[in-house]
Amino acid sequence: LSIQLFGQEFIKDERQKSVKIVTRLKNQSTKYRTDKTYPTKTAEKQENIKKNRYKDILPFDHSRVKLTLTTAKNDTDYINASFIKGVSGSRAYIATQGPLPHTVVDFLRMLWEYNIQVPLNCGHSHVVLRPSRML
Helix, strand or coil: CCHHHHHHHHHHHHHHHHHHHHHHHHHHHHHHHHHCCCCCHHHHCHHHHCCCCCCCCCCCCCCEEECCCCCCCCCCCEEEEEEEEECCEEEEEEEEECCCHHHHHHHHHHHHHCCECCCEECCCCEEEECECCCC
């Protein structure tokens, strides 16, 4: 078996594993939404709907990021972002959508409040953040 052929087989195998994981996560997410396993009431409020890039990707109420810093009278605590568990604790990372034109200030408020120093763009419209201090 040549190294090139081995490499091609390895990549093919890894892609198949990734597809299985993504499919499993999508199915689990659909089930959670359908069964209302974890509520998303805050994200579904009329004043917050316009802050969600997608109708079907909403933060669960128990793990959503809440903003406390305000820059204007009509600021709310809502942003489409969730804490993600890591080895350092239950709030090791923040997953969020890329900001919409009208949510850039909320996004910047979150970066400031949670002391985010290195945002990582993980795709077309999703960002993973690591707070630099333990929460």
